[in-house]
Amino acid sequence: MIQGIDTRRPPSGPGCVECERDGSWWFHLRRCTECGHVGCCDDSLGQHASAHAEESGHRFIQSYEPGEDWFWDYRTAQMVDGPELAPPRSHPAEQTVPGPRERVPADWQDQLLRARSERAGRSG
Ligand SMILES: [Zn+2]
Ligand SMILES: [Zn+2]
Numbered sequence: 001m002i003q004g005i006d007t008r009r010p011p012s013g014p015g016c017v018e019c020e021r022d023g024s025w026w027f028h029l030r031r032c033t034e035c036g037h038v039g040c041c042d043d044s045l046g047q048h049a050s051a052h053a054e055e056s057g058h059r060f061i062q063s064y065e066p067g068e069d070w071f072w073d074y075r076t077a078q079m080v081d082g083p084e085l086a087p088p089r090s091h092p093a094e095q096t097v098p099g100p101r102e103r104v105p106a107d108w109q110d111q112l113l114r115a116r117s118e119r120a121g122r123s124g
Helices: 017-022 048-056 108-122
Strands: 029-032 038-040 060-063 071-073 078-080
Touching (some): 038 048
Antiparallel strands (some): 060 071
16 A cells, blocks of 8 residues: 555545535545545635645645546655545536535636735745
């Protein structure tokens, strides 16, 4: 077994743990390969997948989007190959992107663009 990847651990649920808790919404979802935490991607407002990796030290995520199976290694900041994880390997196909449908604001694209340019401004 690769350190940091537990192939028997199921994902935490169909949506980002923190966004569900906060009543927020996400763009794309990522799954922690060590503890199963599902979090939102860096293009989401919450960036909870990266926050989880930083807090926990858990090194790898896998995309939780249907049809995607790439892994990301936070330590090397590179895409890597990984083993098949416990199902389900993506959020439900009927779940919208962004999601969840009932909480996505009408101006979600503007919100994401604004957040991205604010982040770019912060980092110089
Ligand atoms: Zn989130
Ligand atoms: Zn984790």
